[in-house]
Amino acid sequence: MLPIYVVNNHGQFNHLIHRAVRDLDIDVALVPNTTPAAEVGENCRGIILGGGPTIERAGNCAQYLDLGLPVLGICLGLHIIARKFGGTVTTGQSGGYGPVEVEICRDSEILAGYPKTMNVWASHADEVSRVPEDFCVLAQSTICNHEAIAHREKPVFGLQWHPEVSHTFEGKRVFENFLRIIADNP
Helix, strand or coil, X not given: CCCEEEEECCCCCHHHHHHHHHCCCCCEEEEECCCCHHHHXXXXXXXXXXXXXXXXXXXXXXXXXXXXXXXXXXXXXXXXXXXXXXXXEEEEEEEEEEEEEEEECCCCHHHCCCCCEEEEEEEEEEEEEECXXXXXXXXXXXXXXCCEEEECCCCEEEECECCCCCCCCXXXXXXXXXXXXXXXXX
């Protein structure tokens, strides 16, 4: 069975994403965001776009969204998804990392099993200010209206927060849900 690729976008938590998935006994590889899209498409069954300092350093990530594979974008990964599909990313009002209480406002397979509200760890230095047309909002907070989004038809999801860090409530559940989504997509 092919592995899941965690795409390293130069963020400080990308290795934690890799470890969180590996700890679920899933074959996973951490790959640079300069990996050619054709290689990614042939050699993995799902993609997690990790966080990073700036969208200008996102390498080939936008191309990976054309491969038809399930994708989970975390922080910068969310921003890459939003921009690729026609959304807008702007500087956030709340700045750096910290605790945020998010409210799930729409049921989704990526957030299955979570309570209506939960505490997460997020950076809002940048955030999605306009959601792409083919996406819906899954979660929001008092400081950000678009904490989580999902494509209406494709298995493409984005989170503003970091499920891989210990400060996020039951973060591994997001990865378990993503693995189920991958299994359900041929």
